[in-house]
Amino acid sequence: MDILNRLAESIDYIEKYLDQPLKHEEIAKIAYCSKFHYQRMFYMLTGVTLADYIRKRRLTVAAQKLAASHSLKYGYNTPESFLRAFSRLHGISPSQAREKAGHSGHFRVYPFIFK
Template sequence: MQRFFKSIDFIEQHLYDKISVHEVAAASHYSTYHFSRIFKALVGDTPKEYLRKRRLTVAAKRLLGEDIGILELALECQFDSQEAFTRAFKGLFNITPAPVPQTKRSFQIAVQRPVQPAYTALSAKRAFHGAGNYYPPGHEAGGHSAAIRQRRF
């Protein structure tokens, strides 16, 4: 879990930087593929979705507490345009960012470090599926099921 928390810390330290999933995975010393699977199983979002939601929740908090323009905030949060930022903001909070400073509406801020990861033994097993040998139901270890073995061409 420490390696996983390193990735969360890396995201928090580089929240306003342009970062890729490869860089986050490298910070936790996992391959990108394996890291993405583990992250999705533990957090419930892909690393890219999590980063986007964190940026938007921090942006919402800044809109409530600071006098900052939407375009400036959109660019700081690594969105290509104000339109893309507004669309993503509305998709997450069901309100456009323009009226936020006037509404003083409270937003649910995404947790920076999950204290109790929402995962089960089954989701952890799925996340680590590629780490060892796996045989689907009906398949024997090291071979094919009887039905498949009978179909020889």
């Protein structure tokens, strides 16, 4: 289980510094392994490469921030107030509307918690 804890710490590091350049070597050091071993282990456990994970998480966070800025752009003080108003009017949430349009696109954080 220790390796999973170290992997979880490396994910936390990625999430914390997602808006900055990330070096795979530095991420691997957090998990106490080589870049090669870390990338293989990451792919084996997640089914996605480290580079893809970082890219997809960056795009997801950017989309979320963009959605928050849109709520302000259209006169709502918070994303929550926009969400409530949108849901009341359309009967579904903005994310459900995106999914219906075929563009959900959210890539979630891998938690690495096993029970």
